Amino acid sequence: MSEPEQVWICDNCNIPLQPDKVDVAYMGNAFPVELLKCPNCGLVFIPEDLALGKMVEVEKQLEDK
Amino acid sequence: MDQKELFALEQQCIQECAPPCTAACPVHVDVRAMLAETARGDFSAALKIYQKVVPFPHILSRICDQPCQNVCRRGEIEESIAIRALERAAVNHGELPEEKKRPMPKRSGDIAVIGGGISGLTVAYDLARKGYKISIFEAGNELGGGLWKADRDYLPAEVIREDIEVIYELGVEVDLNTLIDHIHLFELRNAFDAVYIAVGPHASENFELERDEYGIIKVDPITFETSMAGVFAGGGLLWGIEMHSSVTSISEGRRVGISIDRYLQKVSVTASRVNEGPYTSCLYTDISGISPRPLIQMGDPDFGYEWHEAIQEAKRCIQCECMECVKACEYLREFGRYPRRYVREIYNNLSIVKGTRYANTFINSCSLCGLCAEICPENLDMGAVNLKARQTMVAQNRMPSSAHDFGLRDMQFSNSDKFLMVRNAPGTAASDYVLFPGCQLSASSPGHVEQVYSDLREQLSDQQVGLMLGCCGAPANWAGRPDLFESILSAWRTHLQAMGNPKVILPCSSCYQVFQKHLPDVEIISLWDFFDTHGLPAEVTSANRTVSIHDPCSTRYESHIQDGIRHILGRLGYQIEELPRSRERTTCCSYGGMMWLANPNLAEKVVQKRIQEGETDYVTYCAMCRDNFAGRGKRTWHILDLIYNQGSDEQATRRGPNYSQRHDNRARLKRQLLTEIWGETMDGSQPYESIRLNIAEDVQAKLEQRLILVEDIQRVIEYAERTRRKLLNRQTGHYLAYYKPTTVTYWVEYLPIEDGFIIFNAYSHRMEVPGSGSS
Numbered sequence A: 001m002s003e004p005e006q007v008w009i010c011d012n013c014n015i016p017l018q019p020d021k022v023d024v025a026y027m028g029n030a031f032p033v034e035l036l037k038c039p040n041c042g043l044v045f046i047p048e049d050l051a052l053g054k055m056v057e058v059e060k061q062l063e064d065k
Numbered sequence B: 001m002d003q004k005e006l007f008a009l010e011q012q013c014i015q016e017c018a019p020p021c022t023a024a025c026p027v028h029v030d031v032r033a034m035l036a037e038t039a040r041g042d043f044s045a046a047l048k049i050y051q052k053v054v055p056f057p058h059i060l061s062r063i064c065d066q067p068c069q070n071v072c073r074r075g076e077i078e079e080s081i082a083i084r085a086l087e088r089a090a091v092n093h094g095e096l097p098e099e100k101k102r103p104m105p106k107r108s109g110d111i112a113v114i115g116g117g118i119s120g121l122t123v124a125y126d127l128a129r130k131g132y133k134i135s136i137f138e139a140g141n142e143l144g145g146g147l148w149k150a151d152r153d154y155l156p157a158e159v160i161r162e163d164i165e166v167i168y169e170l171g172v173e174v175d176l177n178t179l180i181d182h183i184h185l186f187e188l189r190n191a192f193d194a195v196y197i198a199v200g201p202h203a204s205e206n207f208e209l210e211r212d213e214y215g216i217i218k219v220d221p222i223t224f225e226t227s228m229a230g231v232f233a234g235g236g237l238l239w240g241i242e243m244h245s246s247v248t249s250i251s252e253g254r255r256v257g258i259s260i261d262r263y264l265q266k267v268s269v270t271a272s273r274v275n276e277g278p279y280t281s282c283l284y285t286d287i288s289g290i291s292p293r294p295l296i297q298m299g300d301p302d303f304g305y306e307w308h309e310a311i312q313e314a315k316r317c318i319q320c321e322c323m324e325c326v327k328a329c330e331y332l333r334e335f336g337r338y339p340r341r342y343v344r345e346i347y348n349n350l351s352i353v354k355g356t357r358y359a360n361t362f363i364n365s366c367s368l369c370g371l372c373a374e375i376c377p378e379n380l381d382m383g384a385v386n387l388k389a390r391q392t393m394v395a396q397n398r399m400p401s402s403a404h405d406f407g408l409r410d411m412q413f414s415n416s417d418k419f420l421m422v423r424n425a426p427g428t429a430a431s432d433y434v435l436f437p438g439c440q441l442s443a444s445s446p447g448h449v450e451q452v453y454s455d456l457r458e459q460l461s462d463q464q465v466g467l468m469l470g471c472c473g474a475p476a477n478w479a480g481r482p483d484l485f486e487s488i489l490s491a492w493r494t495h496l497q498a499m500g501n502p503k504v505i506l507p508c509s510s511c512y513q514v515f516q517k518h519l520p521d522v523e524i525i526s527l528w529d530f531f532d533t534h535g536l537p538a539e540v541t542s543a544n545r546t547v548s549i550h551d552p553c554s555t556r557y558e559s560h561i562q563d564g565i566r567h568i569l570g571r572l573g574y575q576i577e578e579l580p581r582s583r584e585r586t587t588c589c590s591y592g593g594m595m596w597l598a599n600p601n602l603a604e605k606v607v608q609k610r611i612q613e614g615e616t617d618y619v620t621y622c623a624m625c626r627d628n629f630a631g632r633g634k635r636t637w638h639i640l641d642l643i644y645n646q647g648s649d650e651q652a653t654r655r656g657p658n659y660s661q662r663h664d665n666r667a668r669l670k671r672q673l674l675t676e677i678w679g680e681t682m683d684g685s686q687p688y689e690s691i692r693l694n695i696a697e698d699v700q701a702k703l704e705q706r707l708i709l710v711e712d713i714q715r716v717i718e719y720a721e722r723t724r725r726k727l728l729n730r731q732t733g734h735y736l737a738y739y740k741p742t743t744v745t746y747w748v749e750y751l752p753i754e755d756g757f758i759i760f761n762a763y764s765h766r767m768e769v770p771g772s773g774s775s
């Protein structure tokens, strides 16, 4: 049970999250990213290392564009 | 910022002015660079720099009259640099690489040079290299003219011949033993496209050119054009005496070359010809800290400097430059250049349409402290430039929200019901005075605010003293938000009017600066001036201790406040050891301009540098300065610590409250004052505020560093528990929820416990994702 999709479940819908394309947006730019997502209600999961790593990097790039 | 402003600002920074030596040199040898290469031992590089502007290096490095030496700044300390001797050393010890056979440009035109002296040779050299066809007519039996009159010990015949050889190599036609006197000038002019007359002091009567009353041929002093089109004159004939400065002759020859080239290319001969000859440098260089270094003597004066001697002598060069502001400001140093370049980069950043804006971080990292303007010999204020740039970025909708968001939200908190409060003294309808402690003193030492307010009411017992809590609006100004700033200012205006326009008593110098600059109609007094004139509120016990004062950068031009502080310290029995930078040269603690938000790494360097400037304990009178210093282990008191608590060790080392506690302290201060003094209660708290959190210390530290407040976490949990929108980790059993109250999405990992929630982790991002419940 170490695969992330088996670890995380949506508490409300009580089903495991599944990888899916999700639209993220910043400063007027939107693009699809593959994330874990509740197939029922759409709640997503962004892990800490993604939020503090890649996401900050892209945020900075978009800010300077 | 438009182009005109940009140019004006660029001009203001004189860092790129040539050093005095180069400006005084008639051909502008880049002496500074040449000596830097020599000091490194790279004589070939030095020679390359020299030869770039000197056509006959062996000759000139022996006989130049070196006007550069008279103005060399080293000469103000002891002896000027031996510049010519080092040029000779470059010639002696350096080697030029085999010149690459590059295709010679082919410009068409036949040019006659009358006279084979050094100025004529320079014209021939410069123009032959451009591809013109040159004919030199020399009356004597050898090229060189006046060079042959120089002392042979200095300038042996073979040196002259070897250096001049290049003229033949360039394919210049040389007619020796050819006296031109008997030919009429117009015939020559017909045979050639341009003529340069450089025949020495005694020009022929046959040259039918306009002359002055002494019979000297008239020329334009910049272009050397005579009264006949296409005919130029220079050298000794203009002075009527034998030329003695060969470098001046070369310089004139070079300028004539430029004129002839432009004349033949049919472009303006006169356009933008500034500083071609010697001029006075506009560079500023502070030489006050430079220690004497004696002139290096030559072991063998006939040969000149040995290479190791030359290196030592070159090391005496100060490498003149300004860089005053860069030396003083850690921020300007951090980005590796200087204002002239920075201004250009800012301009590019603001005018770019597509592409990367490289200067965003630069613009937002300045503390706007104004030290640069104070230090700069031309008073260039990079703080003002950066503030304007921020305003432009905001107006262009190009300001990254990450730059100032946290600071602006902190300000918003202070001006919300949580902290904002305006009251006349209980039972009164107007005030003579009002205490405005500001947001940061209230956050850092709420107890002192209560104390000061009660003491002021006692000291001014026959007058009415009101109280106004809130943030002056400085962060809005720093963030380049004039609209927001103005709305805050106008709120203060309205409140003060309603109180009967009382005099505002200000402990915080940032507030003081805002009121003074932006609310000029409001009467203000610094609390320290007040204590200085009205006496101290508490009983004085003599401390008999030495301290150093950190003047907050916002007091830079408020010497009366600085004096007031020094008087108060004197009265309290403190001796003062002034820091090297104090008063109008004081530095920012890194809070100013929100540098600490835009560039935390730089802010850290700035604080570290400041706390290392003095050994003794510091005293300051801004809560942010104090917390910044003490938070990094520098014993620092707020002046109120000394007035009220005799400067205890505990207060000198006390770390300031964290960001969440700062909010709490403000809110509590308001609640307390309202209950105790006005007998009112505060209502209207949000549901999330009652959520109790259990946060371990290491998590707490992480939150602080990530700029996540307790209230942010409370909001996430309140939202997640209310809507059940949360994830469950089946391994740990922890919940993970996310919520975006305004611009930032916060993620919180938590577990409910009996009377609240344990917090395991929290992080945030600005990118928007679906399901963040944003309002």
Ligand code: SF4
Pocket (backbone or CB within 6 Å): B019, B020, B021, B022, B031, B032, B035, B071, B072, B073, B074, B081, B083, B316, B317, B318, B319, B320
């Ligand atoms: S010290 Fe060096 S850079 Fe300054 S004037 Fe003298 S030679 Fe030039």
Ligand code: SF4
Pocket (backbone or CB within 6 Å): B012, B013, B014, B015, B322, B323, B324, B325, B326, B338, B339, B340, B375, B376, B377, B378, B379, B380
């Ligand atoms: S102090 Fe700074 S801005 Fe002023 S002239 Fe010197 S380098 Fe330029």
Ligand code: SF4
Pocket (backbone or CB within 6 Å): B329, B330, B331, B332, B366, B367, B368, B369, B370, B371, B372, B373, B381, B382, B383, B384, B588
């Ligand atoms: S931090 Fe201060 S000294 Fe440095 S550039 Fe900004 S305003 Fe000038």
Ligand SMILES: [Zn+2]
Pocket (backbone or CB within 6 Å): A010, A011, A012, A013, A014, A038, A039, A040, A041, A042, A043
């Ligand atoms: Zn779901």
